Amino acid sequence: MGKALFITGTGTDIGKTYVTGLIVKKLRGAGLRAGYYKAALSGAEVGADGQLLPGDALHVAQVAQLAPEDTHVSYIYRDAVSPHLAAQIENRPINFDVVERDYRMAKERTDYLTVEGSGGIICPLRWDDEEHVILDDLALRLGLSALVVADAGLGTINAAVLTAEHLKARGIPLVGFIFNNWVGGTMEEDNVRMVEALTGAPVLARVPHGAEELPMAAEDLAVLYN
Numbered sequence: 001m002g003k004a005l006f007i008t009g010t011g012t013d014i015g016k017t018y019v020t021g022l023i024v025k026k027l028r029g030a031g032l033r034a035g036y037y038k039a040a041l042s043g044a045e046v047g048a049d050g051q052l053l054p055g056d057a058l059h060v061a062q063v064a065q066l067a068p069e070d071t072h073v074s075y076i077y078r079d080a081v082s083p084h085l086a087a088q089i090e091n092r093p094i095n096f097d098v099v100e101r102d103y104r105m106a107k108e109r110t111d112y113l114t115v116e117g118s119g120g121i122i123c124p125l126r127w128d129d130e131e132h133v134i135l136d137d138l139a140l141r142l143g144l145s146a147l148v149v150a151d152a153g154l155g156t157i158n159a160a161v162l163t164a165e166h167l168k169a170r171g172i173p174l175v176g177f178i179f180n181n182w183v184g185g186t187m188e189e190d191n192v193r194m195v196e197a198l199t200g201a202p203v204l205a206r207v208p209h210g211a212e213e214l215p216m217a218a219e220d221l222a223v224l225y226n
Contacts, residue, residue, distance in 0.1 A: 002111040003225035006144035010159035015180035016149045017056040021063035022214040030218035035070040035110030043080030084124035145173040152179040164199040175224045182206040
């Protein structure tokens with residue numbers, strides 16, 4: 001059975017899926033068996049035949065040139081809302097026994113499985129009369145360490161530190177941050193310095209907007225998986 005790493009973000013639309021694609025691509029480019037798993041995806045694309053298409057997974061698969069068997073999403077929802085609400089709308093709640101089974105099957109097929117979360121670390125996955133589950137519960141249940149994708153620009157100190165504090169409170173190991181949309185300059189360099197000082201976790205890579213490669217050595221990336 002392979003190793004795995006959980007990718008979360010400081011919020012929605014900060015480029016988590018984009019960076020995840022670069023991560024998997026980097027591992028694959030180094031000749032490592034890498035795969036992708038996501039427990040729940042909402043806001044699915046709709047195909048010509050009406051079938052729901054997992055856009056995030058398809059993006060990662062295309063960027064990293066993954067085979068279909070190396071990419072899996074357990075639950076796909078149509079509405080572009082939090083997974084717990086999308087599940088309520090469709091009356092199709094997440095069964096975490098199914099998630100755990102799918103995760104372990106995906107892990108057995110690869111040496112390095114990248115597990116992408118949904119939204120930020122407190123994103124609700126299921127919230128009904130039977131069960132209350134947020135994203136950090138999933139990371140804990142699967143025993144994963146987390147890598148946090150954050151925007152490089154204004155506001156990231158607050159968002160990154162709050163995410164790190166929540167991970168620490170829940171006992172989820174934080175391996176570091178990747179800053180997306182990097183343009184450089186005094187403010188962004190200071191963001192790196194302050195986030196590292198306030199969290200004790202490193203900023204592992206700085207990804208310019210539209211980058212096609214992760215500016216990080218594959219061997220340094222691989223050691224983050226546990």
